[in-house]
Amino acid sequence: MAYQYQEDFLYFITYKTYHSLDFFQSDRNKEILEQQILYAGKKYSIDIIAYAILSNHYHLLINVQDSNVSRNKFIQIINGGSSFRIDKSINTEHVWERANKYNSWLKDENSMFRVIGYICGNPLKHRLVKNFKELSKYEYCNYNDVCKIYNKELVNNLILENCALDFETMDVFETGKKE
Numbered sequence: 001m002a003y004q005y006q007e008d009f010l011y012f013i014t015y016k017t018y019h020s021l022d023f024f025q026s027d028r029n030k031e032i033l034e035q036q037i038l039y040a041g042k043k044y045s046i047d048i049i050a051y052a053i054l055s056n057h058y059h060l061l062i063n064v065q066d067s068n069v070s071r072n073k074f075i076q077i078i079n080g081g082s083s084f085r086i087d088k089s090i091n092t093e094h095v096w097e098r099a100n101k102y103n104s105w106l107k108d109e110n111s112m113f114r115v116i117g118y119i120c121g122n123p124l125k126h127r128l129v130k131n132f133k134e135l136s137k138y139e140y141c142n143y144n145d146v147c148k149i150y151n152k153e154l155v156n157n158l159i160l161e162n163c164a165l166d167f168e169t170m171d172v173f174e175t176g177k178k179e
């Protein structure tokens with residue numbers, strides 16, 4: 001039985017790589033995964049509200065418009081398509097964990113905003129970038145698009161509240177420079 005998404009629901013999705021291997025360290029592989037995510041969203045009319053791609057996992061916040069969309073087919077385009085296309089420099093038969101079921105639907109707006117902060121802040125949490133300025137240049141997270149929709153100050157505060165980041169002051173965090 002195929003699992004169906006519910007119409008007009010928000011879902012928080014996380015998939016990690018097999019044994020947490022860093023298949024997505026290269027920009028090339030991150031671009032491939034990003035293309036698969038955007039293609040799957042377009043194919044199934046799913047709004048990709050927020051996403052972040054890291055070296056060994058990705059996060060999505062999606063809004064499903066059609067209850068006939070199969071979760072398995074949506075994820076197959078992302079995970080199967082990226083597995084097929086990336087350069088598997090690490091010798092393994094698998095790219096993605098098979099029993100990886102980090103899918104949850106969000107019950108309210110507060111949950112949605114917490115997840116937005118968490119997803120957009122993930123490149124900071126994993127130290128791929130050091131501050132908001134660098135985050136705005138990180139190509140594999142749609143932080144800038146989310147800031148256009150929800151207000152940059154709100155998104156930045158959501159990141160600080162939901163990513164357990166450790167910075168001395170907001171100034172240091174925003175600029176990366178100590179005064």
